[in-house]
Amino acid sequence: MNKYIVVFCAGMLAVLGFAPFSVYPLAVFALALLFFQWQHARGKWMAARLGFAFGFGLFIAGIGWLYVALHDYGGMHALLAAAAIALFAAVLALFPAAAGYAQARLRARFGGREGMAAALLLVLLMPALWVLLEWLRGLLFTGFPWLVLGYTQAADSPLAGYAPLLGVYGVSLIVAVSAGLLALLWQLRWTVQGKIAFGVLLTLWLGGVALRVVEWTQPQGEPLKVSLLQGNIGQGVKFDENNLVGTLETYRRLVQGSDARLIVMPETALPLLRHDLPDNYMHLLRNHAIANAGDLLIGLFERERGLYYNSVVTLGSSNSQSYRKNHLVPFGEFIPLRPVLGWLINDLLHIPMSDQARGGERQQVLHVAGQRVAVNICYEDVFGEEIIRYLPEATLLVNVTNDAWYGKSHAAMQHNQISQMRALETGRMMLRATNTGVTSIIAADGRVLQMLPQHEEGALTGMAQGYSGSTPYVRWGNAAMLGLLALMLAASWWLRQSKFPERAADK
Known part of the structure; x- marks a missing residue:
């Protein structure tokens, strides 16, 4: 099967990790499939296209409900509404595409390392860049952090235990590292290194179980x-x-x-x-x-x-x-760049009270x-x-x-x-x-x-x-998560200079 179709379907599969389905392991499996394809992509642009295909599948399946708002209540023509959703999903898919491009470019600068050094990039470089781009998606242009993979783990998953520590992006990071370890385990099989990867994966999830019992706050009154x-x-x-x-x-x-x-x-x-x-x-x-x-x-x-x-x-x-x-x-409650985009509300959408003022930040x-x-x-x-x-x-x-x-x-x-x-x-x-x-x-x-x-x-x-x-997250916000991303990217750079023995299968 065409690899782009495979990752597109994986993106759609990841939606089943979110409510109302809440099959939270699927988010890990879907992302592991993308990481595996990234590792075997020929060139940075192929990796970018794979990231885009995954993202487009995720968003077209995950936010298709916007059609109801645009068409049924916003008065937009059916074809225009469908096109608008496809365009929005494509724009959002640029973030995983950018993550794919960046990881491939950085891996290329590592000199095409093979063996364990290359394998470890699955659990350092790819997860860090995935979450970095998720965080940027929630920040840029007023932000749209819907379908951040960390949400799939609330609240039945063991990984929900990391939320009071690191927030949703931290949980997303644990999901991404788990996906990297799963892809690594698939590659290494049940070798010594594969057993180590499995042990780390198990430790991450058991750590979440242990954190679930910690009471970070106290009842008052x-x-x-x-x-x-x-x-x-x-x-x-x-x-x-x-x-x-x-x-x-x-x-x-x-x-x-x-x-x-x-x-x-x-x-x-x-x-x-x-x-x-x-x-x-x-x-x-x-x-x-x-x-x-x-x-x-x-x-x-x-x-x-x-x-x-x-x-x-x-x-x-x-x-x-x-x-x-x-x-x-944006567009539902205020009009960005009104002189340029005001026509969108006036001519295509008919949303009441669509030009509101902001309350104070504090x-x-x-x-x-x-x-x-x-x-x-x-x-x-x-x-x-x-x-x-x-x-x-x-x-x-x-x-x-x-x-x-x-x-x-x-x-x-x-x-x-x-x-x-x-x-x-x-x-x-x-x-x-x-x-x-x-x-x-x-x-x-x-x-x-x-x-x-x-x-x-x-x-x-x-x-x-x-x-x-x-909770620690209340005190630190996203700073702790961003610090972890920086450490993971630094460790990836260190691997560029490291000397790992190659496995026999790699020779």
């Missing part, structure tokens, strides 16, 4: 009752004036049906500007929260000085507070229901390095989102898996209130404790525990 609301308002009618009264009534009913101390509504649950909401409606909600001796978090839009903000505001026993979304989605945590809550809105929980800005002060994490844009696709489950990783990294519970799902309560160890069925109206009621303290 008494557990509190929480209620996470899921209105199940279809995206097609969410901003329809004819549906407004029904939406307000849905959330009034859900709020008044809850006796929880902390009640959370989804992102933009009330599709009106804050100052346009009826006073009697807001008083009713506030009085109910006060009667529960607690608070209500409401997702809505705010306008200030002609600027629009995607916000979460508080009502209830505590002082009025708000959080405004800081990390906006906002205050919300003091509600006896907790210090770090709120993140929708896409913001994809950026772990931004979540830890609010730690260790915050005792709870809350994500409000609206994944109704993506219909009944896998997007919502992938998003919930990302929130599981944030809980692992921070040692904090994550409460998710969403419009159509996945509404869930996630433990500090990343396990989903409770979850509402998707695309059903309901309120998820359960107990939440605040936590104090800092």
Whole structure:
């Protein structure tokens, strides 16, 4: 079979490691296949093409749900929507292509080393460059760190134990090193060197098991009752004036049906500007929260000085507070290079409230229901390095989102898996209130404790525990992971000068 087809299929196979499938070993096997092909590629451009094929398979299968947002709700023509997704997947595939090109170029500079020196590059150079390019993908052009392979390991895999230490990119590094060791084991078979490779692989995974039992943070205070609301308002009618009264009534009913101390509504649950909401409606909600001796978090839009903000505001026993979304989605929430690309929104897409302003980078945590809550809105929980800005002060994490844009696709489950990783990294519970799902309560160890069925109206009621303290990732951020990458690249360079005996099979 054509090697490009093989790695393309391997990229698609890797998607099965993510939710809702969560067959986490497949991410390791898929990447091992790519590394094996890289090692046998003839030249740097072939390696780049192999990386591109793998990446295109990964992204075309993994983010195909964007079609629903572009076509069904954005009004884009079907062919244009399909072409846009293919183009986006191709752009994202340039990152694994760059990793393939870089590793081949560096290996060539090592003088075409054979034997163990070349074999060890599988577990040093290739994994380091793979993760470096994943990290850059999450950083450049506002970042798109979706489908980072580390997420496949949250939260059932033994490798999830590395998340509080190194974050998702560190977990991705362990995945990549495991893939390199697996490819090396395939090459060496059950020789002495092969047994060593297997031993290292086993040690990495057993190390993750040992780390899973470490309690990096400590419970603070008494557990509190929480209620996470899921209105199940279809995206097609969410901003329809004819549906407004029904939406307000849905959330009034859900709020008044809850006796929880902390009640959370989804992102933009009330599709009106804050100052346009009826006073009697807001008083009713506030009085109910006060009667529960607690608070209500409401997702809505705010306008200030002609600027629009995607916000979460508080009502209830505590002082009025708000959080405004800081990390906006390009084209969905703001228009980059408006003079050049403004036509894309005006002529091709029809997305309401698509030109929003950013909230501040260093906002205050919300003091509600006896907790210090770090709120993140929708896409913001994809950026772990931004979540830890609010730690260790915050005792709870809350994500409000609206994944109704993506219909009944896998997007919502992938998003919930990302929130599981944030809980692992921070040692904090994550409460998710969403419009159509996945509404869930996630433990500090990343396990989903409770979850509402998707695309059903309901309120998820359960107990939440605040936590104090800092995981190593909260203290270091991505610095430790980047330090490991630097050491691995330095070790790869050292191999250039080393003298390893060649195996008989290599002579």
